[in-house]
Amino acid sequence: MRLLADAVGVKAASLYNHISSKEELLRELLMDMARLFTQSMEEVQNAPLGPVEKLERLIADYVGYTVEHTDAISLLTGEWVHLDERPKQEFLTLRDNYEDGFRQILTDCMDAGHFNKIDVDIALFSTLSTLRWLYSWYSKHKEINQLKLEGQIKRVLIVGLRK
Amino acid sequence: MRLLADAVGVKAASLYNHISSKEELLRELLMDMARLFTQSMEEVQNAPLGPVEKLERLIADYVGYTVEHTDAISLLTGEWVHLDERPKQEFLTLRDNYEDGFRQILTDCMDAGHFNKIDVDIALFSTLSTLRWLYSWYSKHKEINQLKLEGQIKRVLIVGLRK
DNA sequence: CCTACCGATCGGTAGG
DNA sequence: CCTACCGATCGGTAGG
Numbered sequence: 001m002r003l004l005a006d007a008v009g010v011k012a013a014s015l016y017n018h019i020s021s022k023e024e025l026l027r028e029l030l031m032d033m034a035r036l037f038t039q040s041m042e043e044v045q046n047a048p049l050g051p052v053e054k055l056e057r058l059i060a061d062y063v064g065y066t067v068e069h070t071d072a073i074s075l076l077t078g079e080w081v082h083l084d085e086r087p088k089q090e091f092l093t094l095r096d097n098y099e100d101g102f103r104q105i106l107t108d109c110m111d112a113g114h115f116n117k118i119d120v121d122i123a124l125f126s127t128l129s130t131l132r133w134l135y136s137w138y139s140k141h142k143e144i145n146q147l148k149l150e151g152q153i154k155r156v157l158i159v160g161l162r163k
Numbered sequence: 164m165r166l167l168a169d170a171v172g173v174k175a176a177s178l179y180n181h182i183s184s185k186e187e188l189l190r191e192l193l194m195d196m197a198r199l200f201t202q203s204m205e206e207v208q209n210a211p212l213g214p215v216e217k218l219e220r221l222i223a224d225y226v227g228y229t230v231e232h233t234d235a236i237s238l239l240t241g242e243w244v245h246l247d248e249r250p251k252q253e254f255l256t257l258r259d260n261y262e263d264g265f266r267q268i269l270t271d272c273m274d275a276g277h278f279n280k281i282d283v284d285i286a287l288f289s290t291l292s293t294l295r296w297l298y299s300w301y302s303k304h305k306e307i308n309q310l311k312l313e314g315q316i317k318r319v320l321i322v323g324l325r326k
Numbered sequence: 327c328c329t330a331c332c333g334a335t336c337g338g339t340a341g342g
Numbered sequence: 343c344c345t346a347c348c349g350a351t352c353g354g355t356a357g358g
Contacts, residue, residue, distance in 0.1 A: 119311075126293040158325050
């Protein structure tokens with residue numbers, strides 16, 4: 001909180017005229033992001049698209065959020081452990097729902113014959129790993145064109161490396 | 164240190180008869196792991212194999228280390244930031260060398276015509292993201308067969324999702 | 327917004 | 343191995 005106050009140009013105690021606790025600050029940040037992803041998932045689920053196009057939309061949204069909210073996204077993967085019990089459960093419910101939606105779309109891709117039938121949990125984990133840690137890569141490569149980044153990520157995830 | 168002492172069944176102060184500091188403990192853990200990966204890279208680089216087989220060996224080694232040293236591996240990605248300046252630079256040098264070796268093998272795969280020519284940094288980042296966060300997935304799926312895990316990870320990374 | 331200050335916690339030391 | 347205790351740091355409050 002002292003570092004944060006320094007950055008804003010006030011004393012640490014003064015921050016408490018604006019927020020009620022450090023945890024609240026983290027909570028609002030994380031829940032804002034979680035709601036963004038929930039919205040992305042709902043829109044994609046309700047869109048009149050095939051499963052592969054839905055997956056591509058999810059990837060595009062994730063890359064977009066990462067480019068637009070790099071700093072907030074950097075907290076999303078690891079910092080939720082510091083939330084109080086109640087908000088932590090709320091956050092994890094949204095996160096679980098997102099993962100379930102993602103898993104279902106991957107399953108649909110396989111069932112429709114577009115994807116190879118592999119362990120869907122491994123496909124999900126691998127895809128989300130790349131998306132979740134994109135922010136750390138992007139932080140050092142901010143000069144890259146967003147559309148190019150999006151295209152390359154889709155390609156490496158969906159088409160794979162092999163020619 | 165108090166939690167650690169509790170787990171071992173002594174008082175916190177007694178730990179300092181065995182180690183000189185908390186940082187030293189972290190340092191030895193991380194450097195042991197870093198040396199393991201350095202060894203893996205050197206063996207693969209010197210093996211009489213094609214680039215795709217080399218990549219497969221790197222993936223197999225990473226999966227193996229994750230299964231064998233899950234707890235230590237869980238510290239490898241994020242906790243090096245807490246090392247003192249000197250050991251941090253040492254660690255990062257080993258890490259950079261590993262990444263450079265990995266990047267070169269991916270480049271070789273593309274140059275030999277086995278892989279599509281995409282941005283090699285994105286291919287590297289995506290592959291390492293999956294491998295680096297495998298431990299968190301594996302912690303919840305310890306029942307999976309190691310060879311199956313290895314095969315599925317290779318497949319999702321190299322062949323991709325698409326049929 | 328600030329000064330002054332709190333109780334808890336942390337890594338670690340002294341001394342036996 | 344232990345007890346006793348340290349200085350620094352942290353999130354946060356009181357009171358103006």
